[in-house]
Amino acid sequence: MRNFRKILFAVLIFGIISVIFSCKKDDPIIPNxxxxxxxxxxxxxxxxxxxxxxxSFRDIDGEGGEAPVITAGILEKNSIYLGEISLLNExxxxxxxxTAEVEEEGVDHQFFFETDVxxxxxxxxxxxxxxxxxxxxxxxxxxxxGQGTMTIILRHQADKNADGVSNGDITNAGGExxxxxxxxxxxx
Amino acid sequence: xxxxxxxxxxxxxxxxxxLGQSCHFQISGSVYDLNTGFPMQEVSVEIPDIxxxxxxxxxxxxxxxxxxxxQYHLQVSHIGCETEKxxxxxxxxxxxDIWLDHASHELEAVEIDAQQxxxxxxxxxxxxxxxxxxxxxxxxxxxxxSMPGVSSISNGNSISKPVINGMYGNRLxxxxxxIAQSGQQWGNDHSPEIDPNVAAKIRLVHGAESLKxxxxxxxxxxxxxxxxxxxxxxxxxRVSGFYDTNGRQFGSNIQAQTYNKFLSWKFNGTIKKGGDRxxxxxxxxxxxxxxxDGSLQLEKSISDKxxxxxxxxxxxxxxxxxxxxxxxxxxxxxxxxxxxxxxFTSEKFSYNIEAPSQKVNHHLAKLDIKHFLNVNAWIDYTxxxxxxxxxxxxxxxxxxxxxxxxxxxxxxxxxxLTYNNEDPNKNWxxxxxLQVRITDNTNPPNTGILPLIPDYIEDExxxxxxxxxxxxxxxxxxxxxxxxxYQYVARIETGPPLYVQDxxxxxxxxxxxxxxxxxxxxTKKISGDLFFSTRNPAINELYSNGLHQGVSGIELGNxxxxxxxxxRATLGYSTTWFDKLKVQGQAYYQYINDFIYLLPSDELxxxxxxxxxxxxxxxxxxxxxxxxxxxxxxxxxYTDIVLSGSYLSAKNTDTGQGLVYMPANNLRAEINLxxxxxxxxxxxxxxxxxxxxxxxxxxxxxxxxxxxxPVPEAYSLLYLxxxxxxxxxxxxxxxxxxxxxxxxxxxxxxxxxxxxxxDEMGRNISMNLSYEF
Numbered sequence: 001m002r003n004f005r006k007i008l009f010a011v012l013i014f015g016i017i018s019v020i021f022s023c024k025k026d027d028p029i030i031p032n033x034x035x036x037x038x039x040x041x042x043x044x045x046x047x048x049x050x051x052x053x054x055x056s057f058r059d060i061d062g063e064g065g066e067a068p069v070i071t072a073g074i075l076e077k078n079s080i081y082l083g084e085i086s087l088l089n090e091x092x093x094x095x096x097x098x099t100a101e102v103e104e105e106g107v108d109h110q111f112f113f114e115t116d117v118x119x120x121x122x123x124x125x126x127x128x129x130x131x132x133x134x135x136x137x138x139x140x141x142x143x144x145x146g147q148g149t150m151t152i153i154l155r156h157q158a159d160k161n162a163d164g165v166s167n168g169d170i171t172n173a174g175g176e177x178x179x180x181x182x183x184x185x186x187x188x
Numbered sequence: 189x190x191x192x193x194x195x196x197x198x199x200x201x202x203x204x205x206x207l208g209q210s211c212h213f214q215i216s217g218s219v220y221d222l223n224t225g226f227p228m229q230e231v232s233v234e235i236p237d238i239x240x241x242x243x244x245x246x247x248x249x250x251x252x253x254x255x256x257x258x259q260y261h262l263q264v265s266h267i268g269c270e271t272e273k274x275x276x277x278x279x280x281x282x283x284x285d286i287w288l289d290h291a292s293h294e295l296e297a298v299e300i301d302a303q304q305x306x307x308x309x310x311x312x313x314x315x316x317x318x319x320x321x322x323x324x325x326x327x328x329x330x331x332x333x334s335m336p337g338v339s340s341i342s343n344g345n346s347i348s349k350p351v352i353n354g355m356y357g358n359r360l361x362x363x364x365x366x367i368a369q370s371g372q373q374w375g376n377d378h379s380p381e382i383d384p385n386v387a388a389k390i391r392l393v394h395g396a397e398s399l400k401x402x403x404x405x406x407x408x409x410x411x412x413x414x415x416x417x418x419x420x421x422x423x424x425x426r427v428s429g430f431y432d433t434n435g436r437q438f439g440s441n442i443q444a445q446t447y448n449k450f451l452s453w454k455f456n457g458t459i460k461k462g463g464d465r466x467x468x469x470x471x472x473x474x475x476x477x478x479x480x481d482g483s484l485q486l487e488k489s490i491s492d493k494x495x496x497x498x499x500x501x502x503x504x505x506x507x508x509x510x511x512x513x514x515x516x517x518x519x520x521x522x523x524x525x526x527x528x529x530x531x532f533t534s535e536k537f538s539y540n541i542e543a544p545s546q547k548v549n550h551h552l553a554k555l556d557i558k559h560f561l562n563v564n565a566w567i568d569y570t571x572x573x574x575x576x577x578x579x580x581x582x583x584x585x586x587x588x589x590x591x592x593x594x595x596x597x598x599x600x601x602x603x604x605l606t607y608n609n610e611d612p613n614k615n616w617x618x619x620x621x622l623q624v625r626i627t628d629n630t631n632p633p634n635t636g637i638l639p640l641i642p643d644y645i646e647d648e649x650x651x652x653x654x655x656x657x658x659x660x661x662x663x664x665x666x667x668x669x670x671x672x673x674y675q676y677v678a679r680i681e682t683g684p685p686l687y688v689q690d691x692x693x694x695x696x697x698x699x700x701x702x703x704x705x706x707x708x709x710x711t712k713k714i715s716g717d718l719f720f721s722t723r724n725p726a727i728n729e730l731y732s733n734g735l736h737q738g739v740s741g742i743e744l745g746n747x748x749x750x751x752x753x754x755x756r757a758t759l760g761y762s763t764t765w766f767d768k769l770k771v772q773g774q775a776y777y778q779y780i781n782d783f784i785y786l787l788p789s790d791e792l793x794x795x796x797x798x799x800x801x802x803x804x805x806x807x808x809x810x811x812x813x814x815x816x817x818x819x820x821x822x823x824x825x826y827t828d829i830v831l832s833g834s835y836l837s838a839k840n841t842d843t844g845q846g847l848v849y850m851p852a853n854n855l856r857a858e859i860n861l862x863x864x865x866x867x868x869x870x871x872x873x874x875x876x877x878x879x880x881x882x883x884x885x886x887x888x889x890x891x892x893x894x895x896x897x898p899v900p901e902a903y904s905l906l907y908l909x910x911x912x913x914x915x916x917x918x919x920x921x922x923x924x925x926x927x928x929x930x931x932x933x934x935x936x937x938x939x940x941x942x943x944x945x946x947d948e949m950g951r952n953i954s955m956n957l958s959y960e961f
Binding site for chain 1: 512514515516517519520531532583584585586587588628630631633634635636637638639642643644645676677678680682686688690794795796797798799
């Protein structure tokens with residue numbers, strides 16, 4: 001009988017613990033994605049006629065979700081353009097300027113430009129504190145008319161001293177890709 | 189002797205002849221092999237307190253004379269057996285017969301119970317204390333991956349989890365001291381947060397019997413079991429130190445325990461620090477590790493029928509991840525793969541750990557109260573709480589590398605109440621009980637990144653019943669288990685704007701299992717098991733959403749997933765010919781209906797960081813066929829040749845393709861020499877040598893479209909181990925020297941994620957000194 005009471009007691013304790021069942025989770029606090037880049041704008045100015053062309057890549061909901069919206073401009077042949085890249089986080093209001101962050105950590109960042117349109121070439125127009133290129137400012141030169149794509153890659157912690165990297169060759173750069181976007185490139 | 193509970197290692201038949209304070213008492217008796225019942229010769233029986241001892245003769249008998257009235261430690265050791273220690277109270281001439289478990293190299297083994305009983309258990313594999321001591325520097329996964337059928341899935345040297353017959357993560361529960369380890373066990377880059385040095389034994393339990401343990405169970409579970417403190421009133425313990433040449437890891441383990449009528453205690457502490465490992469040709473930069481673990485076990489007898497144990501443990505680790513394996517997108521991965529050595533490889537060794545890295549803390553408190561209703565029946569009441577804190581650090585922009593990119597805090601509370609009856613006269617043993625588990629998972633919001641795994645609560649209530657029937661030649665196991673699972677999930681959905689969506693799910697899980705073991709003769713045994721169980725989809729399978737940096741892919745949960753239904757059948761056979769050749773094998777067939785896996789979709793998702801492959805959790809039917817086998821031949825006295833192998837074919841029966849992330853087949857050949865040196869007071873004892881080769885086959889059932897990159901080639905590794913026990917002022921100093929990857933072979937392993945980026949570790953020499961007091 002004493003055993004029975006002990007069992008009963010144990011069952012009771014067990015029961016009480018089972019009842020303190022949590023059944024609702026409080027809503028999580030939505031984190032502020034400070035690092036996120038939602039938007040890339042490419043502003044190109046033709047140095048001979050000051051005509052401005054803009055390329056943009058917007059993915060407001062970040063990785064996943066809706067597909068990004070990409071707009072591309074048309075470039076004139078046999079021209080030289082001055083280019084500037086701006087990176088934004090438009091999930092915040094007002095939008096965060098991520099370009100400033102990249103510029104500040106210039107030694108750890110470098111943009112690379114690639115295209116399959118013949119005659120199109122890119123030159124860096126800025127440097128970090130070590131005198132190596134970053135690529136926020138650049139020059140784009142066109143020759144003949146042509147169509148293809150242009151890819152812009154931002155590498156974080158690339159090895160800028162590796163062979164060819166300072167001249168814009170990504171082969172030996174390493175690091176990780178913070179940004180990689182492609183635009184249709186139309187030279188007329 | 190097979191039909192009943194085989195009584196303890198120690199059966200005391202005390203015959204009183206004389207009483208008094210003189211020094212003319214005698215201890216005598218015989219030592220038998222527990223498994224065969226044959227007498228064992230050359231077993232050392234010692235009383236270190238008075239430097240007295242002897243060896244058993246050819247009939248297994250021993251006599252120690254001239255013992256004074258008093259209390260002593262009796263130490264019984266034999267090569268191939270665990271050293272057993274008993275605390276004895278000598279008041280008269282004493283006859284003491286001892287049954288030793290002489291089967292440390294067998295698949296099948298014998299369980300030592302706290303209540304001084306030994307039962308034969310079907311379908312178990314285990315690692316014993318001596319092996320845990322010799323490998324104090326290893327992680328739990330590294331330690332057990334030498335067992336047949338066990339391999340590991342890893343992310344570099346320090347992050348790995350066990351894979352048993354193809355089951356791991358959500359499908360395999362690891363029980364630390366009877367409590368299902370709770371943490372982020374879903375990912376391939378998460379290690380179980382357990383210090384194996386706390387264990388006296390690590391074993392696998394298959395079949396019906398496993399249903400009495402908590403946790404997800406598709407036929408196998410892994411138990412990490414500390415030993416009860418015992419009744420020795422003196423302070424005993426062990427201090428060990430170790431060093432690895434590869435990675436220059438050093439560390440120490442300290443254990444101490446003492447029995448006291450009021451309160452008995454046992455302490456275990458481990459510290460480890462390691463730096464960059466190296467392959468045969470370069471450093472694996474940022475692969476260091478730190479670990480600080482401590483545990484305290486307190487035992488108190490509340491009455492002569494009620495016993496309580498409080499167990500507290502804390503596991504804290506910091507693990508570096510190869511710097512060159514941190515990549516942005518799919519192009520980076522291909523680029524990294526085509527390099528001779530990874531990006532960011534440093535010329536110099538370093539202990540530094542930078543991003544990417546992990547910081548994991550795991551704390552456990554467990555209270556266990558056992559109340560005996562009579563000699564054979566008891567009630568067990570267990571309460572436990574676990575806190576798992578995981579932080580993963582990535583290389584980030586804007587000085588944010590110190591802010592975790594993934595941070596998860598998980599609380600787990602567990603209570604169980606069981607009734608157990610092991611009445612040897614009735615042939616039936618019964619284990620039954622109720623279990624309740626509450627898991628509360630939270631993402632602290634300071635990461636600045638949307639969580640991959642949402643915040644959730646998961647409750648589980650379980651009832652189980654396990655029956656065991658033992659007859660002279662037949663043992664039958666039956667088990668049944670029911671669980672009710674409730675999930676409440678609060679997930680952040682991508683907007684814009686971002687918002688929180690709640691989800692509620694309920695599941696009913698059932699398990700039913702039956703097993704039978706038949707002893708054909710004293711040396712031949714056959715056993716079979718059938719195990720049906722269901723597993724509800726885990727939170728990550730249902731709700732993960734986002735980029736999983738560890739696998740460089742976007743992982744999408746699938747809220748339409750159903751339960752997995754698994755049927756596993758095993759067939760085991762073991763035999764011994766002329767006491768020379770032992771053959772053991774276990775074949776299994778497992779079919780999992782609605783097997784949940786990550787299906788790579790054709791879609792490459794375009795993001796601002798480039799293209800990422802998209803993986804979606806989907807269901808198919810999985811078929812696992814495997815064989816684990818071990819053949820040991822006693823070629824010379826003290827010398828065995830052992831061949832073992834594991835085969836597994838894991839197939840997606842819907843597509844006919846192999847299932848990804850399943851272990852490759854392997855073969856192992858080993859020569860073991862164990863020389864006890866049976867001269868009574870020789871300085872070196874238990875000299876042992878092992879030399880072996882492990883061959884891992886190339887996986888051939890993975891098609892090109894199932895992985896980013898080709899499957900690594902087959903490889904063979906040589907290893908050596910040399911050790912012995914030295915006598916130092918009546919205490920034992922054990923010395924072990926091991927060499928892994930002796931030939932400094934360059935290789936890559938399919939189940940290591942880093943095989944995309946770098947070679948495996950090169951040669952490692954480790955030294956281990958252990959002083960027992």
